[in-house]
Amino acid sequence: MQLTALLAVSGALVSCGGDAGGAGFEFTGYVEPQQGNSETLFKVTNSDPLLFNPANVIADFEDADFIQNPANGWVVTGQFAEGKDWNVLTAKLEGARIGKVAVSTCEINGSDCDSNIGSMLTPAFTINNDFINFLMTGGATPVGVQVRLAGTETVLLQFQPNTCSKPVLGGNDDWFHFDVRALKGQSVQLYIFDNETAGCGFVAFDHFYQSNSAFGQTAASAGEPTSGVGVTLPEDGISNIIGNFDDAVKMATSTDFGGFGWSATGDFANPQVAGAWQGASIAKESARIGDRAFSSCSTFAGGCASLQGTVTSPAFTVTQNYLYLLAAGGSADNEEVAIEVLRAATDEVLVSFTPKTCDKNFIDGDNDWFKVDVSAILGQEVKVRVADRSTAPCGFIAVDHVYQSGNASFLNEDGETVTPVVGGIANIPEEFQAFNVSVAADAFTEGQVVGNFNSALAMLESGWIGTGAFANPASATAWQGTTRFDAAARVGEGAVSTCEINDNAEGCDAPTGTLTSPATTVVQDFLYFLMGGGSGSAPVGLRIMDSIGNVLHSYSPNSCGPSYIDDNFDWTSVDMSAIRNASVRFQLFDEEAGGCGFVSFDHLYQTERDPASNDGVLPNPMISGGVVTLTDETLANLSFRTALPYADSDSNVIGRFDSPQSTLDAGWVATGSFAASVEATAWVGTTRFAESARVGAGAVSTCELNNNAEGCDAPVGTLTSPAFTVTAEQPLLAFMMGGGNGSAPVGLRVLNAADNAELVKHTPNSCGPSHISGDEDWVTLDLTAYVGTEIKVEIFDNEPGGCGFVSFDHVHMTNGEAYDPAATDDGEVVDPTATRNVTLPSDAFEQVLGNFDDAQATLDAGWIVTGAFANPATPDAWQGTTRAGNTAAAGVGGGAVSTCEMNGNAEGCDAPTGTLTSPAFTVDAARTKLNMLLAGGNGTAPVGVRVKRVSDDSEVAAYSPNSCGPSHIDGDDDWVTLDLSANVGESLYVEIYDNEAGGCGFLSFDHLHMSSVVAQLP
The missing domain is CATH 2.60.120.260 (Galactose-binding domain-like)
Structure with missing residues (x-):
């Protein structure tokens, strides 16, 4: 819904997804509005001297451009990536803020209140203070903020507001804090999210910063600071922690579900309680850091050495010279228990050691500190594995508090130097x-x-x-x-x-x-x-x-x-x-x-x-x-987050869907929601998200079609292609498609063009994500049974309810043969930007109308031909005397054209005649010069180029060359420019013609393009 009324300062807002019987939104701490700046407190108070200290401010949301620039380390999705008007409702309702901006996803970017979703992930930062203070309000739904372990999805702390009646910040009641004393030294990220599209689906927030003073209510606490029991916790031991072993269940839970992502095998797999791995370290004499330590020494009937298995950390980057850890167990005669450092990609063991302290089955003091020298593999991705592969005597191992350190030693509580035992040195594999x-x-x-x-x-x-x-x-x-x-x-x-x-x-x-x-x-x-x-x-x-x-x-x-x-x-x-x-x-x-x-x-x-x-x-x-x-040419068939499925996936494209207007201009017919707008991005819907797959400039999703005018499921309509004939050479129809649920009336139909009878139908069954996302979304339909039949393709969304969306792109005909680099011209690939004996204008590839590298590809691109240009037998059929063996010939890319000796010299030099007519194009004010290489004729022979209006075929420009030799273009003197500045905005086409079968009756040309510069005036 849109909130259109400004509320009185003392008024209440109860209609933004909330309960009309609720308490409403009351403004508090009202002060006279003033022009905001980076240090303005509006309707909130805070006397903390660290409030604006740059070293303490994590995020103030004052600069959306900065946050949206990936170079600055932020990751934004949804509405936070799509627009910059995050302050819409705060400004409208004069909500509380610090600085000029406070964010609310209600009406963000001028949209409605609840349906908006998105997330922000801050760059990593180190916790140096006791608290993270912030302002937040919003729905009792999947919205809020998390403190995550940097570089992972492990959630250390989380807060979800429960103030559905407050779509903007109201005052000091909206201050909250995370107690992060126990996380000091850790590298973390904040993840702010709105994942709710229904009632109460909004969150408002501002100004996250670190402080040693807590403001407002406690959002969540990480508990008391970690400390050593019977052992010294080094000063730097509160940061760069790889594993603390305090909670086996959390250690073994995937980072996707808020755990630490360790993997466990054997007797240590699938822990059910926090203390599942503590073994003999439960003894009161045992030393530890934090709540628990790990010990494979069993306290049950099987005996101390009866357990076997491994626990392995997730991959991490080596950033310090040493790995520190507490360890005990094993012996000189039993090294089947060990701590191992592995190369992350292959699990190759880079270094392994056994503590060889079999006289005790748990850690008992500072003498059990070990260090592994990893200075030679700084920057490498590694894992740590604790392994017990023995049931023989001394077949147990105890470990605790694995972390990275830059120090060779540390001081204990008495000020004495403790130098950990060197467990090993990791060397770089070759x-x-x-x-x-x-x-x-x-x-x-x-x-x-x-x-x-x-x-x-x-x-x-x-x-x-x-x-x-x-x-x-x-x-x-x-x-x-x-x-x-x-x-x-x-x-x-x-x-x-x-x-x-x-x-x-x-x-x-x-x-x-x-x-x-x-x-x-x-x-x-x-x-x-x-x-x-x-x-x-x-x-x-x-x-x-x-x-x-x-x-x-x-x-x-x-x-x-x-x-x-x-x-x-x-x-x-x-x-x-x-x-x-x-x-x-x-x-x-x-x-x-x-x-x-x-x-x-x-x-x-x-x-x-x-x-x-x-x-x-x-x-x-x-x-x-x-x-x-x-x-435009290279982008048209460039695929993103997916690979084109077949070698000829660029040769017979029925629908590119790069924009509504270009699709309709190509002859497609739209109904329903597809007909509502031809604005350039009207059809992209959720394919606008960076994680969406596409081919070319754009793809389509009916979810959030027309700039989310109707939401995700509600839009309905059809897109129907122009008629085309199924050929024996390309009898397969391929396309990308997702959405639906297998039975919802969304998908693609193949229709007989004669009577619109349905021949084949595909209904997708993915219902999420709401955009095509990768190779798994390619679909191929075999139309061999309809070779020679004139057909149409209809894409339809007739479902306004659940899973009522369809996402699609790049409908094309194919022979079904995969691309094989070894089968492409014996490994030789033509560079369309290469030149021979000619230089190029500065923007020669911005808008290419015809490159003529391949005769069949030119036809596939929509050129219409007559006479000697018709039915080319080979890709180089039109090259004539411009062929590669003629080192004096000029050209751009893989081929140029000469009607002299074309088609394998079937008719000689002058006799071939015919025309080449381009697809329609619109003259852009940024590129008004039509440039091409052109030679031949004698000034009066009917050979040359014409530019005509699509509307009435009237001629707007023309040029006939007067070189009559050589029979090929041969250098920069063959550049021709036609000025079309008087035709900006008009739809035109180009006709290249050779109507002369006698003397000088040949034409040579290449690289027809629109440009902002003159190549050479005729």
Whole structure:
């Protein structure tokens, strides 16, 4: 609902999802309104000197732009990500606040009161004070705030307000505090959330800060501060805690459910009570930190050594030089009980030790402190495992309070130095070492390493595909080539050079081939890798492609010696921020068998580290591999959080749904809620969320359609495609779809175009999330039985009740063959941005109307052809004398056109005639120049280009070339510009024509695009 009336200061609000019989919302502590600033207290009081101290303020919500910028460490979802008007109702009702802004999800961003959802996760911070004070009010529903262990979903403290009649802060009664004395030194995050869309589904809040003074009511308490019993708790032992063993149940509960995420096996699995793991440490003589310690020594009939099993921490990053812990048990003759440090990704044991104190079955004092030196693996992800694999004498182990420390020793209560026993030293495995090169701190972060190239065999087993010299390696070291030399640099166990690859089977320059990654999601803004070789122009280097091999970006090195990477100055970066969350493939390529025809590379990984960083670890500046930029063409088939399912998923697209207007312009017909608006984002609904999958610029969900005008389930309507014919070459219909419950009337129908009879129907059965989310949402329908039939596709949502939504994208016809890099032009992929003998205007790829790289792809893009252009037999049928073998020809991308010798020279040079007509386009005020490469004719021959209005086919611009030789475009002098500034906002089309079968009756052209700059005036 919208709250439209301003209430009197003393009035009550009882209608925002609350009970009309409730006590209502009373303003308290009223003061005269004043212009807010960062230190204004409005209708609240607080004399705490730390209230505005920058070191103490966790969040004041004054700057939505700052919070929404991922670079600042916040994670926001829902309404907190979608808009910045968080203060709407606070301003309207003159609610209490500190500063200029207090947040309420009721009417946030101008919406209604209850249906809004969203969350905020603060950057991590260290608890340095006794209390966290804050203002909060809201519904008795799933709304509120949590204190979470940093980097996890483990909830340490939680508060849910219970003031449904107060949609904004009212005064001092809304002060609350968390008692965090027991959490001092811990790194935590605040998670503020509104997960309720029904009654009381709102929360209001402001100004979280740390203090040693508590204000307001206690929201929750972490209890009394941790202390040692019979043992010293080192001063730094209150922070960086890996495991405290106070509560076995909470230790073994997943972080998803508020636990600490330890895993347990054997006799320690599935603990039912907090003390399930304390064993002999229950003895009154036992020392411990906190409430309990762990001991595998049984106090039951089986005897002390009868229990077996393991308890293992979740992965954590090594940030200090030592792991501290209390430990006892085992012996020199029984090391089957141990504390182990594991590599997180593989569970490889990096270091293991046994305390060898069998004379006692529990911890009893400071003599039981141990430390593991982990300084060599700083920055690595590891786990700690406590293992009891023995029932023999001394087959038990006691452990407590595992934490990270930077200190080699500590002082006990008497001021005496205690130096823990060295349990072991963790060393970096070779795969994490660097040779003749440095690595940044995140170079091995799990989930960010795309390729380590340690083993040729392992790379192919992990899904990489090799062609040419990379295919069928005989051994793990087959690709190392000259990187085997001592002077070469590498990260891990191996690097790659095509020079002398495969034990020098072909020498240095001759080997060629490609190595292509599996589809990979871009999760960071930058790609780092080591690379050398090439000459800058030799076709060797790195490509970034979409999931089916279309090139988005290409980089070629320019070092041509040595033939191996050799130092930090080979580190190269590519800015991928434009394609974050996209599904891409990375391809290393060597397509040069001549001079400088080799490439050497290693350690391809994603990172958030700015290449301009001055941390002294890597060079500044690094080599720039360029910036990935998208054009309308490359974006159209770029998939996000999903990979396109088939190699031809970009060739026969029935519905892209990038915007309502473009969909309707393509001939789709909308009814119901789909017809309500053609505003650019009207159909995105919940697919606007970052976690949604999509192909191209947008996807659709009827949940929150039309900017949430009707909520999630209520919108209904249909979208029906134009008619098209099922072909034998592409008889399968593929699309992304989610929603419904299997029986709700939502989904997709295939209709006979002649009579609208239903041929095939699909009803999804996912009912959550309300947006398509990944590869599992791809659907393929076999229409082989309808080959030759003219059909239509109807997407429908006829359910206004439960699960009454449908989400979808990228409806297309396909042959069902998966993309295989090894089957694509023998591993060669065309870069649409490459040039031959020509330079490009600055924005040559912003709005490409035709690139003519592939004849069939041009037709699939909507161009209409006649004469010699019709029915091209091959992708290069139109190239004629511009073909790649003609080194004097100019062009952009994979192909240009000449009617001279087109179609395999079937009619010679002058005889071929015909036309190419573009799809309609609208002239944008930002790009009013029509640029193209164009040559041929003699000034009077009927060959050239015309621009016409869609409305009446009237001509607005035209040009006939007058070069009559050569028969191909050959350089920058062939650029032609037509000024369409008088036609801004008009819908136009382009016709390229060759109507001359006699002398100079040929036309050559390429790269038709709209631009803001003149390439060359005719």
